[in-house]
Amino acid sequence: MRVKLKNKKGFTLIEVTITVAILGMIVVLLGDMYVDGTISAEKEMRKSKLQVEAKNVLEGIDNNVKLSAKVDASYTTGSNAVYTGSATTLILDIPAIDSSNNFIYSGSQNIYDHIIYYLDPANTNNLHKLVFSDDPSSRLYSQNGSDQIILNDVQSLAFTYDASPPSSAIVDTNLTLYNTGQGNTQTVNVSAEAKRRNSE
Numbered sequence: 001m002r003v004k005l006k007n008k009k010g011f012t013l014i015e016v017t018i019t020v021a022i023l024g025m026i027v028v029l030l031g032d033m034y035v036d037g038t039i040s041a042e043k044e045m046r047k048s049k050l051q052v053e054a055k056n057v058l059e060g061i062d063n064n065v066k067l068s069a070k071v072d073a074s075y076t077t078g079s080n081a082v083y084t085g086s087a088t089t090l091i092l093d094i095p096a097i098d099s100s101n102n103f104i105y106s107g108s109q110n111i112y113d114h115i116i117y118y119l120d121p122a123n124t125n126n127l128h129k130l131v132f133s134d135d136p137s138s139r140l141y142s143q144n145g146s147d148q149i150i151l152n153d154v155q156s157l158a159f160t161y162d163a164s165p166p167s168s169a170i171v172d173t174n175l176t177l178y179n180t181g182q183g184n185t186q187t188v189n190v191s192a193e194a195k196r197r198n199s200e
Contacts, residue, residue, distance in 0.1 A: 043186060047186045050177045050178075050187075054177050057151050057175070058173055058192050064115050065092065065194035065195075069093050069110065069196070070166050071090070071093075072114070087157075087158050088157050090159045091114065091165070094114070098138065104138060111134070111138070113131065113132065114131070114133075115129065117129055120149075125154050126149045126152055126154065127149070131143040131144065154176070157176075158174045170195045
C-alpha cells in the first residue's frame with residue numbers, strides 16, 4: 001500500500017531574511033529609545049541636583065543677610081587683606097552671638113562677626129564663604145579665618161543692592177550654575193531677595 005505524504009511547505013530563504021531584517025530594525029529602534037530615555041533621565045537628574053545645590057546656597061546667603069546689622073562696603077582682615085563689596089562680593093556684619101544665644105558686647109557696643117561671599121578671582125567658577133570672628137565666645141569663632149568653597153560650576157553671580165553699601169537694606173542675589181556631561185551643558189538660574197530684619 002502506498003502512503004501519500006502531505007506536502008508541508010516551509011519558509012523560503014527570502015521570508016526568513018525579511019523576518020530577520022524586521023526584527024533587527026525593531027531591536028535597533030528599541031535600543032535607541034532606551035538610550036534616549038537614559039540620556040534624558042540623566043539630564044533631568046543633573047538639572048535637579050544643580051537646582052538643589054543652588055537653592056541651598058541661596059537660602060544660606062539670604063538667612064545671613066536677614067541676620068546682618070550692616071552690608072559693608074569693605075572689610076580689612078587682620079592680615080591686611082582687603083575685600084570690597086561689589087556685584088560678586090557680599091560683605092555682611094552679623095552681631096556676634098555666644099553659645100547661649102546672647103548678643104556679645106564690648107561695653108555698650110555690639111561685637112560683630114563678618115561673613116564674606118565672593119567669587120574666587122583666580123577661578124571665577126568657585127563661590128567662597130569666608131568667616132571672620134574676633135571674639136572667642138562667639139559661636140563663629142571656631143570658623144575664624146575659614147575660607148570654604150560652597151559652590152563649584154558657577155556661571156554667573158550678581159549681588160544687587162537697593163542702595164550702595166553700607167546703606168543697603170535689601171540684597172538681591174542672582175545665581176546661575178552649569179554642569180557639563182554627555183556632551184551637553186545644563187544650566188540652572190535661581191534668584192532671591194533678602195531684607196535685613198533690623199532695617200527700617
